Amino acid sequence: MMKVKLNNGYEMPIVGLGTWRSSPEDAYQAVLSALKAGYRHIDTAAIYGNEEMIGKAIKDSKIKREEIFITTKLWNTDQGYESTLKAFEESRRKLGVDYIDLYLIHWFKGYDNSLATYRAFEELYKQGKVKAIGVSNYNVHHIQHLLDNVEIKPMVNQVETHVTLQNHFLHDYCKQNNIQLEAYAPLMSKNIGQLLENETLIDIAKKYNKTVPQVAIRWLIERGIVVIPKSVTEKRIVSNFDVFDFALNEEDMSRIRKLNTGRKIFVEFDNVDY
Numbered sequence: 001m002m003k004v005k006l007n008n009g010y011e012m013p014i015v016g017l018g019t020w021r022s023s024p025e026d027a028y029q030a031v032l033s034a035l036k037a038g039y040r041h042i043d044t045a046a047i048y049g050n051e052e053m054i055g056k057a058i059k060d061s062k063i064k065r066e067e068i069f070i071t072t073k074l075w076n077t078d079q080g081y082e083s084t085l086k087a088f089e090e091s092r093r094k095l096g097v098d099y100i101d102l103y104l105i106h107w108f109k110g111y112d113n114s115l116a117t118y119r120a121f122e123e124l125y126k127q128g129k130v131k132a133i134g135v136s137n138y139n140v141h142h143i144q145h146l147l148d149n150v151e152i153k154p155m156v157n158q159v160e161t162h163v164t165l166q167n168h169f170l171h172d173y174c175k176q177n178n179i180q181l182e183a184y185a186p187l188m189s190k191n192i193g194q195l196l197e198n199e200t201l202i203d204i205a206k207k208y209n210k211t212v213p214q215v216a217i218r219w220l221i222e223r224g225i226v227v228i229p230k231s232v233t234e235k236r237i238v239s240n241f242d243v244f245d246f247a248l249n250e251e252d253m254s255r256i257r258k259l260n261t262g263r264k265i266f267v268e269f270d271n272v273d274y
């Protein structure tokens, strides 16, 4: 299992299972399949509505709690100091765990909210209720505002990242500040068809005797980016994790780099109206 070390020394498996849009029942099965396949990292969020069943799957797997890395996220309407502490307890109760490995602010919702929410995150971190804290959908200016005002550096920034939205600038900034970048929608989410049909990726996949999704996931691993492909289909869950027996060479890495268009599938971080 490949892991990255966060800026506080805590270790995070480089591949995890995404669970957005997985119904509670599907998420339950998906988590069991993933844990069986060797995953030890699950990504959820309060808004996904599946924390309870994910917690149940983790329990039913009989794998020791401390071997599994669980991320959840604070929803936008719960931002603010007191409301964050309350929402955290709710997520923790639903997941049925004593602590959460990584707690993220789900979206940037203004500088005041960001600070107030993050102060509650720092409190939860100091109390040992979360092992790491971070943000999601934060750009350079949002992160810089935190760095200028808070005591504990965020450890992770989870953002949309895939072959056509490569985020080199944001990644460099995060590396300079020792913040781990984490890629959501690594298979281009609802636009996965575009990924599967990409000629360059098909060509590279053939060369390594791998699939296009495996190449897309491996390319993020080569960049040192944590990646959380989502699937509720057992054979895809297994296949998305079978990415540790090959490495992309420099030539193929630079061929993929040329696929960058910078175009987002998800909303621009400063324009979130939910």
Ligand SMILES: NC(=O)c1ccc[n+]([C@@H]2O[C@H](COP(=O)([O-])OP(=O)(O)OC[C@H]3O[C@@H](n4cnc5c(N)ncnc54)[C@H](OP(=O)(O)O)[C@@H]3O)[C@@H](O)[C@H]2O)c1
Pocket: 017, 018, 019, 020, 021, 043, 044, 106, 136, 137, 158, 159, 183, 184, 185, 186, 187, 188, 189, 190, 192, 213, 228, 229, 230, 231, 232, 233, 236, 237, 239, 240
């Ligand atoms: N922080 C945020 O704001 C945010 C936003 C979006 C996502 N996320 C997180 O990131 C995770 C991943 O992003 P995502 O779910 O949007 O998209 P994704 O992982 O890029 O793609 C998921 C889609 O690809 C399909 N798929 C998965 N593996 C496949 C394979 N090997 N071959 C063919 N199709 C495959 C899935 O279908 P099936 O499930 O039907 O197999 C699903 O339709 C989410 O689940 C969530 O945990 C976070």
